[in-house]
Amino acid sequence: xxxxxxxxxxxxxxxxxxxxxxxxxxxxxxxxxxxxxxxxxxxxxxxxxxxxxxxxxxxxxxxxxxxxxxxxxxxxxxxxxxxxxxxxxxxxxxxxxxxxxxxxxxxxxxxxxxxxxxxxxxxxxxxxxxxxxxxxxxxxxxxxxxxxxxxxxxxxxxxxxxxxxxxxxxxxxxxxxxxxxxxxxxxxxxxxxxxxxxxxxxxxxxxxxxxxxxxxxxxxxxxxxxxxxxxxxxxxxxxxxxxxxxxxxxxxxxxxxxxxxxxxxxxxxxxxxxxxxxxxxxxxxxxxxxxxx
Numbered sequence: 386x387x388x389x390x391x392x393x394x395x396x397x398x399x400x401x402x403x404x405x406x407x408x409x410x411x412x413x414x415x416x417x418x419x420x421x422x423x424x425x426x427x428x429x430x431x432x433x434x435x436x437x438x439x440x441x442x443x444x445x446x447x448x449x450x451x452x453x454x455x456x457x458x459x460x461x462x463x464x465x466x467x468x469x470x471x472x473x474x475x476x477x478x479x480x481x482x483x484x485x486x487x488x489x490x491x492x493x494x495x496x497x498x499x500x501x502x503x504x505x506x507x508x509x510x511x512x513x514x515x516x517x518x519x520x521x522x523x524x525x526x527x528x529x530x531x532x533x534x535x536x537x538x539x540x541x542x543x544x545x546x547x548x549x550x551x552x553x554x555x556x557x558x559x560x561x562x563x564x565x566x567x568x569x570x571x572x573x574x575x576x577x578x579x580x581x582x583x584x585x586x587x588x589x590x591x592x593x594x595x596x597x598x599x600x601x602x603x604x605x606x607x608x609x610x611x612x613x614x615x616x617x618x619x620x621x622x623x624x625x626x627x628x629x630x631x632x633x634x635x636x637x638x639x640x641x642x643x644x645x646x647x648x649x650x651x652x653x654x655x656x657x658x659x660x661x662x663x664x665x666x667x668x669x670x671x672x673x674x675x676x677x678x
Contacts, residue, residue: 489538489539500621500660500661500662501528501660501661501662502658502659502660502661503523503527503528503529503658503659503660503661504523504656504657504658505521505522505523505527505529505535505553505656505657505658505659506521506522506655506656506657507519507520507521507522507654507655507656507657508520508521508522508552510654517556517557517559517560518543518546518554518555518556518557518560519554519555519557519654520552520553520554520555521535521552521553521555521657521659522551522552523551523552523553523659524548524549524550524551524552524553525548525549525550526550526551528659528661529545529548529553529659530545530548530661531545531546531547531548532544532545532619533545533619533659533660533661533662534613534619534620534621534624534659534660534662535555535657535658535659535660536624536649536657536658536660537649537650537654537656537657537658538656539625539648539649539650540624540625540626540627540647540648540649541558541567541613541620541624541625541626541647541648541649542555542557542558542647542649542651542654542657543555543556543557543558543560543561544556544565544620545659553659555657557651558583558586558593558626558647558651559586559588559647559651560586561583561584561585561586561593562584562585562586563584563585566582566583566584567582567583567613567617567620567626568580568582568613568614568615568616568617568620569581569582569583569595569611569612569613569614569626570611570612570613570614571605571609571610571611571612571629572610572612573609576604579597579605580597580598580614580616581595581596581597581598581643582595582596582598583595583611583626583645584596587644590644591646592627592630592631592644592645592646593611593626593627593644593645593646593647594642594643594644594645595611595627595629595642595643595644595645596640596641596642597632597640597641597642597643598640605629605632605641605643606629607628607629607630607631608628608629609628609629610625610627610628610629610648611625611626611627611628611629611643611645612624612625612626613626615662619662620660620662621660621662624660625648625649626645626647626648627645627646627647627648628645628646628648629643629644629645630643630644630645630646631643631644632644
């Protein structure tokens, strides 16, 4: 029994000695490796490659997923920024347009100092009477009265048809007919002025109808400016109405009618001025208002 124990101990010591010798031998600087070392290295390298390849593939998949998620988040943020920028751009553009319109309206107010201008804003436009009337935010409390002229920075757009304490309804020139007439004139530096009446609106051609009541209208030319004459005693004189586009005689050749394109945009109305004509003497107040009723 002791013999076998001594024999195992001896074998163990021999194995340790051989292992130490092999380790020392492997640590020496040698140009060529043994077949055993090469086999072990190749085996370890092959095993590492087998394990590393799928690990790298799976890791790459998760990395790509993270990149896609980050890209999506970044694109979402960028889209929000772009949308915000566009919104601000549109808002600035609208503010610039509104500012320009208000400046033009203010300039127009200053150019009619002989009258009492009342600044107003369009509150609504009736869908069923889109081309005929709008509602403004000024009424009798602000000095607005029936039949007062209503203009924009470009020119005349209509008159006050009905008023309440805080609001008023404006009848647009596009809704005028023979019962809503305006005394008008074409003022010339050379030659006689041409007088007439705005007596309606032709919806087919989108032009006002200016009936000439004087024979001097034979030489009427395209592009001449039609102004309010102030003859009715309600509308101030000199308010731009439109430009002559075409002149046609009636079927009997007795009168001539000019087709006038309004100078103001009847479909884009935001800020307006209600114009109250100042009465300077008793003769003005006694004039007939039939023409502009």
